[in-house]
Amino acid sequence: xxxxxxxxxxxxxxxxxxxxxxxxxxxxxxxxxxxxxxxxxxxxxxxxxxxxxxxxxxxxxxxxxxxxxxxxxxxxxxxxxxxxxxxxxxxxxxxxxxxxxxxxxxxxxxxxxxxxxxxxxxxxxxxxxxxxxxxxxxxxxxxxxxxxxxxxxxxxxxxxxxxxxxxxxxxxxxxxxxxxxxxxxxxxxxxxxxxxxxxxxxxxxxxxxxxxxxxxxxxxxxxxxxxxxxxxxxxxxxxxxxxxxxxxxxxxxxxxxxxxxxxxxxxxxxxxxxxxxxxxxxxxxxxxxxxxxxxxxxxxxxxxxxxxxxxxxxxxxxxxxxxxxxxxxxxxxxxxxxxxxxxxxxxxxxxxxxxxxxxxxxxxxxxxxxxxxxxxxxxxxxxxxxxxxxxxxxxxxxxxxxxxxxxxxxxxxxxxxxxxxxxxxxxxxxxxxxxxxxxxxxxxxxxxxxxxxxxxxxxxxxxxxxxxxxxxxxxxxxxxxxxxxxxxxxxxxxxxxxxxxxxxxxxxxxxxxxxxxxxxxxxxxxxxxxxxx
Numbered sequence: 001x002x003x004x005x006x007x008x009x010x011x012x013x014x015x016x017x018x019x020x021x022x023x024x025x026x027x028x029x030x031x032x033x034x035x036x037x038x039x040x041x042x043x044x045x046x047x048x049x050x051x052x053x054x055x056x057x058x059x060x061x062x063x064x065x066x067x068x069x070x071x072x073x074x075x076x077x078x079x080x081x082x083x084x085x086x087x088x089x090x091x092x093x094x095x096x097x098x099x100x101x102x103x104x105x106x107x108x109x110x111x112x113x114x115x116x117x118x119x120x121x122x123x124x125x126x127x128x129x130x131x132x133x134x135x136x137x138x139x140x141x142x143x144x145x146x147x148x149x150x151x152x153x154x155x156x157x158x159x160x161x162x163x164x165x166x167x168x169x170x171x172x173x174x175x176x177x178x179x180x181x182x183x184x185x186x187x188x189x190x191x192x193x194x195x196x197x198x199x200x201x202x203x204x205x206x207x208x209x210x211x212x213x214x215x216x217x218x219x220x221x222x223x224x225x226x227x228x229x230x231x232x233x234x235x236x237x238x239x240x241x242x243x244x245x246x247x248x249x250x251x252x253x254x255x256x257x258x259x260x261x262x263x264x265x266x267x268x269x270x271x272x273x274x275x276x277x278x279x280x281x282x283x284x285x286x287x288x289x290x291x292x293x294x295x296x297x298x299x300x301x302x303x304x305x306x307x308x309x310x311x312x313x314x315x316x317x318x319x320x321x322x323x324x325x326x327x328x329x330x331x332x333x334x335x336x337x338x339x340x341x342x343x344x345x346x347x348x349x350x351x352x353x354x355x356x357x358x359x360x361x362x363x364x365x366x367x368x369x370x371x372x373x374x375x376x377x378x379x380x381x382x383x384x385x386x387x388x389x390x391x392x393x394x395x396x397x398x399x400x401x402x403x404x405x406x407x408x409x410x411x412x413x414x415x416x417x418x419x420x421x422x423x424x425x426x427x428x429x430x431x432x433x434x435x436x437x438x439x440x441x442x443x444x445x446x447x448x449x450x451x452x453x454x455x456x457x458x459x460x461x462x463x464x465x466x467x468x469x470x471x472x473x474x475x476x477x478x479x480x481x482x483x484x485x486x487x488x489x490x491x492x493x494x495x496x497x498x499x500x501x502x503x504x505x506x507x508x509x510x511x512x513x514x515x516x517x518x519x520x521x522x523x524x525x526x527x528x529x530x531x532x533x
Contacts, residue, residue, distance in 0.1 A: 013513075016516070020514075026101075026103055041342065096122075135176070141180070224303065249531050254294060368405070408424070440457040487501065
């Protein structure tokens with residue numbers, strides 16, 4: 001089975017899909033920095049050594065192909081656009097199936113859709129054919145910051161058009177199944193003129209309009225063995241004939257009953273109606289566990305709450321070379337398809353970041369807050385963010401007194417008194433909203449995309465630090481042979497377009513989730529072909 005990957009990022013979803021049995025035909029990613037990581041690990045492309053660089057084609061660039069180093073560092077927002085002063089490899093070179101197979105197109109999906117509209121371009125015919133008689137799967141996770149509950153929740157953000165560009169691409173290529181991944185925030189309504197607007201429902205209708213029956217899920221990477229509490233919205237859209245084949249072949253009455261409303265919505269949309277919100281359910285892995293008991297969707301619930309993978313399982317061996325790998329680390333290092341035979345190296349991407357004494361002192365405080373009663377922890381958080389204006393109780397200070405703190409001189413203070421604590425807290429004010437210390441005995445929180453989102457859980461002076469890129473990659477379930485390329489971090493105005501290593505990993509679909517979703521899609525396709533007359 002072959003697939004096309006849109007919004008490919010650094011390759012987490014593709015890695016999982018390949019390991020589930022799909023073979024990549026073409027991938028697309030806007031960011032050159034994330035593209036460098038994707039191409040290195042999945043296509044064996046090395047821009048530094050000039051190896052296999054012909055497998056990466058730019059949809060649009062401000063630089064000629066001879067300036068690959070400049071292309072890898074350009075602003076993709078400026079470089080997008082099919083015009084006379086940009087350069088496109090898709091026009092300069094003769095496109096063939098052999099040229100495009102297992103290739104990466106760097107650029108905007110909007111530009112790709114415009115090329116597909118060009119009757120003189122062979123791109124559409126090549127993509128529709130894929131490796132044989134058509135594409136089995138088009139997958140991807142459109143950028144989702146404007147849907148995120150941690151973001152600005154701006155329905156007018158330009159990025160909100162990308163799920164619809166995804167649907168437009170699917171309409172042109174007509175794969176058997178389309179797989180769209182997004183943040184949980186897409187399930188929460190926007191307010192437009194005081195009226196609720198459900199983006200996920202509108203996207204589902206968009207797929208119905210182009211001939212696909214939309215099945216909507218709310219899943220979590222922790223239930224497929226990931227070391228992160230990472231809930232995600234998933235839309236699996238089956239082409240009409242694939243849905244018919246699935247329902248003809250399946251003997252699971254509960255499954256057939258559950259997916260029936262999707263077909264009703266499809267028929268209404270195709271009949272010219274605009275169905276009202278509420279007629280299509282989505283299936284939540286925690287609220288609708290019976291749905292995920294079906295044979296196909298059981299792939300998305302392989303771990304129960306009693307056997308979740310923890311942060312300790314994911315990264316504890318990285319503290320010292322003497323510690324053995326956990327079963328989790330052994331699993332992710334062996335379960336994924338390593339098509340280019342890259343070597344395992346747990347020290348790759350594992351450079352420690354240096355933090356100043358104030359940051360280290362604050363990190364130690366976050367570790368202590370994990371041990372305090374919830375109200376005391378909230379009280380300290382409010383105190384730090386209001387520069388002391390909210391006040392702090394003696395009971396909270398006494399609770400902190402049970403633990404050692406880290407002074408600004410880098411020395412431990414055992415059982416600090418009230419005066420010492422107030423002095424220390426007064427120097428640690430911060431406006432950061434998401435910083436926390438990881439809990440060793442739990443999966444990591446979902447929000448891990450910038451270096452100082454979280455600090456290490458281990459209670460030693462030298463471990464008062466942020467995570468390394470490798471530690472974040474472990475939590476996301478990337479194997480140790482997977483190397484994250486390009487810059488480690490960025491800042492200032494470049495944050496608007498650069499996607500450095502930490503952000504690449506934080507934005508990725510966890511490969512274990514990609515593997516589980518790949519198994520679901522593969523089983524649906526195989527089931528649709530059973531008992532064909």
